Structures are given as C-alpha cells and as structure tokens.
Amino acid sequence: MEQKLARIADVSEKEFDFIVIGALHITAGCVVAARLSENPNMSVALLEAGPAHLDDPMISDPTQWPKTLIDPEYNWGYLTTPQPGLHGEPTMFPRHVISSGRGLGGTSQINGLAWNLPQREEIDAVCELGNEGWNWESFHKYAKKAQRFCPPDPNERSEFKNLYKSDAVGHDGPIPLSFGRDSCGADAAWQRSLAENGVDTISTALDGNVTGTWKSVSSVDPESLERVYAVNGYLYPVLDRPNLKVLPDAYVYKIITSKHGDEVVATAVEFEHGEQVHKVYARKEVIVSAGAVKSPQVLELSGIGDRNILEPLGIPVQLDLPSVGTNVQEHITMANSLISQLFTLCPFDAMLMFFAEMVEDRGLVTSDMLNNEEFAEKLRVEFGLKDPFRLILDGLSYVPIQIASERAEQLAQKQRAKIANGNYPPGLKASYEKQLELLANPKVPDFEIMFLPYSILGPAPESDKPYLTLFLIVGRPFTRGTIHVQSADPKAWPAIDPRYYEEDIDLDVMVDATRFARKVAQTEPFKSLVFEEQAPGPGVSTDEEMYAFVRKNTYSGFHTAGSMSMLPRDKGGVVDARLKVYGTKNIRVVDLSILPIETVVHPQGTVYAIAEMACDIIKRDYQ
Missing domain, CATH: 3.30.560.10 (Glucose Oxidase, domain 3)
Known part of the structure; x- marks a missing residue:
C-alpha cells in the first residue's frame, strides 16, 4: 500500500482543486479527501504531518491502543501551560479522539475504538446558536452514512x-x-x-x-478483528484514483494568501517534507482538518487571527479575526x-x-x-x-x-x-x-x-x-480556554491553556x-x-x-473542541454554518474544533459525521 502514496514530486509546485491540511486531525481529512475525489474532475491533495503507519500491527490490533496512546511515535504528546486549577502544574495534553494521533488517520488510529453519538439536545443546541441545518436529524443522517453496522452473534x-x-x-x-x-x-x-x-x-x-x-459498539471489523479507521475505511479503497494524492510526512507551515477586496484568498500551502520547504497550489479551496489544537495554529501562522497576538511575534496580519483559538473546551x-x-x-x-x-x-x-x-x-x-x-x-x-x-x-x-x-x-x-x-x-x-x-x-x-x-x-465543561501560537516558528508548540x-x-x-x-x-x-x-x-x-x-x-480527556467555533461572527465565531472562515473566500475548517459547545460523548463518531456533512456542503457549492 505504501507505493500508492504520493511522492513529493507528485505534490510540490503542483496545483490541485482542493488541498486538505490534515496536520493532526487527519480523521476528518481522510473523509474529506476520499469524498471530494469521488468526482474525477476534482483533484485533491492531502497533506499529513506524521508518518503513514500503514499495515502497522500496533494500530490494527484493537488491544494495543493504551500503548500507542502514550507512545511518541503515534501521539504528539503536547503539554498545557501551567494550570492554577491543578496547583499550577502543566498536564499531558494528547490532542484528541480524534486529535492526538501522530500519523495518517490521526487519532482514529490510536483511540479506544468506542463509537457513540451525542445527545440529541446537544446537537440541536449547536443549531440554535445560529447554525442553520446543524440539527440532530441532519447530523444523524450523516453519522449513519459513515457506519456499516455488523449485527452481533445471536448466541451471546x-x-x-x-x-x-x-x-x-x-x-x-x-x-x-x-x-x-x-x-x-x-x-x-x-x-x-x-x-x-x-x-x-x-x-x-x-x-x-x-x-x-x-x-x-466499536470500530472493529468482526471478521478480521482489526481496527478500522479513517485510512483503511476511507482512503485505502481509493488510493488508486489519479485525482487524489496523499502525502505523509508533510508538515504544514502556513497557508499562503492574497487579498481580493475585503476577502482573503488562499492560493497555496507551504509545508516541509524531507527537511525541505515546498509549496502546493490551490485552485478552489484549502480545507483545514488539523484538529482543535493545530487548526488555530495553522491559521495564526498564516496571519489569520488576533492582531494583538500575531504582531508582537512578527507574523504579518492578513485578517484580524480575534476569535481564532478561543472558546476551547476539553473533557x-x-x-x-x-x-x-x-x-x-x-x-x-x-x-x-x-x-x-x-x-x-x-x-x-x-x-x-x-x-x-x-x-x-x-x-x-x-x-x-x-x-x-x-x-x-x-x-x-x-x-x-x-x-x-x-x-x-x-x-x-x-x-x-x-x-x-x-x-x-x-x-x-x-x-x-x-x-x-x-x-x-x-x-x-x-x-x-x-x-x-x-x-x-x-x-x-x-x-x-x-x-x-x-x-x-x-462531559460539557463551562470552563473556556485558549490555544494560540507563541512563536512564528511553525515547529514550536502553541500555548495550550484549557x-x-x-x-x-x-x-x-x-x-x-x-x-x-x-x-x-x-x-x-x-x-x-x-x-x-x-x-x-x-x-x-x-x-x-x-x-x-x-x-x-x-x-x-483527549477530546478538545471549540477553538474554531461555528458561530455568528459577532458572537465569537471563526467559521459560519458552511464551515467557511469568516473574511476568507476559500478556507474552510472541518474537524472537531468547529463545535461551539462540547458534547458529552467520545467524539469519534461525531468527527466522521461532521466530515460527511461538510463534504456535501462543499460539493453543493461546486455543482
């Protein structure tokens, strides 16, 4: 399967209709890349910061997740800033189930495999906060689209x-x-x-x-008894598509933009691969699926965020959007x-x-x-x-x-x-x-x-x-935190303060x-x-x-949300109900960071539902 992955020559200096930044929360990014590339007239590049980990028994074996969860080969292992509420001590911050995974497939490769969905009233609350169409009925339809339920053996x-x-x-x-x-x-x-x-x-x-x-239920194939995650569920069957290029070990630095009137337009993505910096160009959109920790960092490094945070770091401000990296919630x-x-x-x-x-x-x-x-x-x-x-x-x-x-x-x-x-x-x-x-x-x-x-x-x-x-x-904390860059160096950790x-x-x-x-x-x-x-x-x-x-x-609790909240702009939103970043023409966010209120459940199923829903939104825009 490794040979079906892209080489750097397939991506560097090339142009694609859609570039998916799956820097860490590639669970959603895998879904987006697979679904958008269903149209043979649309080209898609998927960039993953971590290694491929294809055919890795530590991932395929459902019993190994407690080990991979604390292994730096599979988990980025961030720390928070010192927490006064915890006697001033920093704490381990594995970015979530869906965002701590280091490698193709994100946290879907290392989570505990449990699959559940939010309480109906929680999703309806998201809709009622100004997000038309994001009600339980719509959400449940897309959640089921990701699922292939396997009835159990009747002889329990x-x-x-x-x-x-x-x-x-x-x-x-x-x-x-x-x-x-x-x-x-x-x-x-x-x-x-x-x-x-x-x-x-x-x-x-x-x-x-x-x-x-x-x-x-769990995301386990009952025949093979192996983990099924975003890669072998969504990407494996479609890696042969000529319009899809999946490049691991591609660490995104920033989105390159230009100004068209009052709007910021994404034109390219700058990334590191093999210790060299490359660019890949976007015809239509850049889709950020980097998770609640990394997505705000990518935007801020790209000059999209709070002017008062970016300017002291020497990051040129392309769009003053102070809500980026705020409203952070963590189980x-x-x-x-x-x-x-x-x-x-x-x-x-x-x-x-x-x-x-x-x-x-x-x-x-x-x-x-x-x-x-x-x-x-x-x-x-x-x-x-x-x-x-x-x-x-x-x-x-x-x-x-x-x-x-x-x-x-x-x-x-x-x-x-x-x-x-x-x-x-x-x-x-x-x-x-x-x-x-x-x-x-x-x-x-x-x-x-x-x-x-x-x-x-x-x-x-x-x-x-x-x-x-x-x-x-x-499950639904009232405390709100922040995640912001603390350096113009894209390799530097963001300041994570839950x-x-x-x-x-x-x-x-x-x-x-x-x-x-x-x-x-x-x-x-x-x-x-x-x-x-x-x-x-x-x-x-x-x-x-x-x-x-x-x-x-x-x-x-590994389930970070809210840092790129889907809310009206005047109420602290970063993206609208179509997942477009306010003030931009062609940048969307598709991951758990868009949830304005955290839900009580393990978010694996929620992330797949968000991604499936986002794909139909994007497809409708380009019919």
Whole structure:
C-alpha cells in the first residue's frame, strides 16, 4: 500500500482543486479527501504531518491502543501551560479522539475504538446558536452514512448484552461497527449496581439518547478483528484514483494568501517534507482538518487571527479575526497517575472472565493476565474460540447530575446567577445559556463513567491480579480556554491553556461524579466483587480531601473542541454554518474544533459525521 502514496514530486509546485491540511486531525481529512475525489474532475491533495503507519500491527490490533496512546511515535504528546486549577502544574495534553494521533488517520488510529453519538439536545443546541441545518436529524443522517453496522452473534456468551436498534445505525458506510465478543465478567454486575442507583441500561446510544449505561459498539471489523479507521475505511479503497494524492510526512507551515477586496484568498500551502520547504497550489479551496489544537495554529501562522497576538511575534496580519483559538473546551478526566478510580476485584463466579484473578476456575480476567501466553491459550481452548480473547473498551455510562448529586439544583442556580450577573461577551453568554438549559434537563447527561477492564496507561501493579479502572469525565465543561501560537516558528508548540476548573461548577461536578462512582461500586452486586478501592481510597472521605484528590488527579480527556467555533461572527465565531472562515473566500475548517459547545460523548463518531456533512456542503457549492 505504501507505493500508492504520493511522492513529493507528485505534490510540490503542483496545483490541485482542493488541498486538505490534515496536520493532526487527519480523521476528518481522510473523509474529506476520499469524498471530494469521488468526482474525477476534482483533484485533491492531502497533506499529513506524521508518518503513514500503514499495515502497522500496533494500530490494527484493537488491544494495543493504551500503548500507542502514550507512545511518541503515534501521539504528539503536547503539554498545557501551567494550570492554577491543578496547583499550577502543566498536564499531558494528547490532542484528541480524534486529535492526538501522530500519523495518517490521526487519532482514529490510536483511540479506544468506542463509537457513540451525542445527545440529541446537544446537537440541536449547536443549531440554535445560529447554525442553520446543524440539527440532530441532519447530523444523524450523516453519522449513519459513515457506519456499516455488523449485527452481533445471536448466541451471546455474556450477561453484558449486545443491544441495538437497526433503524438507529447505518448499514452501508465504510466504517464497520461491531460489538466486542468477550467480556471481563464484571460488566453486567456494574450495570445492575448502576440500575440500583437510577441509571438504567438502554438499548442503543446511537439514536440521540445516551442517558444511561450500555455496551458500546466499536470500530472493529468482526471478521478480521482489526481496527478500522479513517485510512483503511476511507482512503485505502481509493488510493488508486489519479485525482487524489496523499502525502505523509508533510508538515504544514502556513497557508499562503492574497487579498481580493475585503476577502482573503488562499492560493497555496507551504509545508516541509524531507527537511525541505515546498509549496502546493490551490485552485478552489484549502480545507483545514488539523484538529482543535493545530487548526488555530495553522491559521495564526498564516496571519489569520488576533492582531494583538500575531504582531508582537512578527507574523504579518492578513485578517484580524480575534476569535481564532478561543472558546476551547476539553473533557476533564479524573485520574490517579493516569489511572483513575482503580479497584482490585476478588474472584467470583462468572462465565466469561476478564480482569480478575483466577482462583479455582472462578474469577475475572485482566489484560495484563492475558499477556501470559499460556493462560491466554488456555482460555481460548476452554471457550472454543478460533482467535484469542479480545478486550474492548465498551462499558459506557452517561449520567445526569440530577441522578448523582443531591445538590444538583443548587449548583445550577449558582451557575445561572453567575452568568446572569457576569460581564461575558455576547457569544459566550449565549453558549452558556444553552449549557444551562442542558444542565437543568434531567434527561441530558453531564458526566461519563468509563468502565475499563484495563490498567489503562501502565502495567497493573501486580500482573497476576485483576484490576478494573473507572474513568470519570466531565462531559460539557463551562470552563473556556485558549490555544494560540507563541512563536512564528511553525515547529514550536502553541500555548495550550484549557484553564481546568476555572469555573467552579466543573470541579463540583467532578467531585460529585467521583462520589457517585464510589457509591455505585459499594452497591450490590458489584460490591461483592470489590476487594479494595485503591483510589481515591479509604483515606479520602471528607469534602476537603475529595476536592484535593480531584484537583491533584485531573488531566486532559483527549477530546478538545471549540477553538474554531461555528458561530455568528459577532458572537465569537471563526467559521459560519458552511464551515467557511469568516473574511476568507476559500478556507474552510472541518474537524472537531468547529463545535461551539462540547458534547458529552467520545467524539469519534461525531468527527466522521461532521466530515460527511461538510463534504456535501462543499460539493453543493461546486455543482
């Protein structure tokens, strides 16, 4: 497949109708390049900053993502600026699932493979903020266009059920969605304990309702048991198209523009390849799909952004657009040494066994235990499997604050009063008011509990004992941050300032989410599986201790959004509802950075939907 990729001679000094800058968030860029090149009369060049990673077993194997997530070969591994809300410490900032991936396919090559879609009310809120056409019905149509749902084996071997609605999913798209074959054995008990605390199991999370708990589908081919991502889903089948050139290791420096009246026009893209600087020319458009961290940096290096930031750095201002790099939102994750909510589980009677210590043929099975080849083979034979056990991230729960916290109304009232009395810009105030509506709606979730049969970002403390991780994620933070260039050098990191917990309500929600997870874990039947809570642990019980623990153990949730927000220009927007950058004739942004309000879910499916929707918008403009 490598030989089908472009050479530098195929791109440098050449002219294309569309140039797609997929500097880091190439998930969307792959979709855009594949869909636009369906028209043989349209030529497309796709530039990726990272390596190709084609046919790489670390990517194709769905069990390897925890390793690639922290490997600099696959992840850019940015750090934030020092965060006062976290005792002034910088934190790891892997740019998201969809934007931290280093290589062709972006984060779709290293994410946890879970596929879900936002709550209906969240997408409708995006529309109501001034983005005509971006409602749930339209969004869902394009989300299904990317999907090829693969019905599960009707002979389930686990109590952790494969539930779905056929009309909620797509059946003909390039990305297969399937249920994990195996279970750690504690998932169903976790669901029953959640139900005892008001969180019901739902039959699908792909129809606009994610409130509840369920077994998620994943972007895994059920035949090959391999990851399917933006490259092998969208690009592999079309690399032979003569009108499509895909060039990896092409690090974009800037967009070259000219002025036509009051509009900025993109004419070329400058990039580095093989330690030399090249240009490629655009007839029609430059499409930026570089992710919420890199997209604002590309625009600012191109002279499009806040004059007060660019001029002191010596960057010539082509377009004064102060909203570039603002309105940044990031899922906030609570962790302990990058492993949050870690419990040691005692053995129990289970048919399928994941993440548990095996004692006299009773117990759960962990990923670390499966590293023992003899043990893994024993399980394969015992269950009559053709392939090894596969451990998939598929236990997801989304919870409204009203279920989790006795002070939910008090928190909402406090935030409502703060916004009403605050001196906020018009656009931010409008977004906050929409968030308040969502916060006050008991049918809309506010945080996530990820049930992980992994010791997620490192080996288990003892590889022969079972561990289970619960990640707590604040899904729709009120805190807004910024991402801006701090040098005219395109290789220099941007200043990433998510301002964690600048809004008190985000910290309050995280604390109450942590308390709720602990409460569920102490509810039967899951309680009987818990041998010892290691974090927060018995030493964390008072309010003061809980708040201190959460501040100390917070980091990026990998799901950055908002830095190129789709809003009216007078309300802080960078792009309009057709994804055009304000003040430009032919520059669009297609990635998660356009979302003006972050949604609670893992954004893989959202990014594909945005990209599919964008492609039809662009095609209509050139019919």
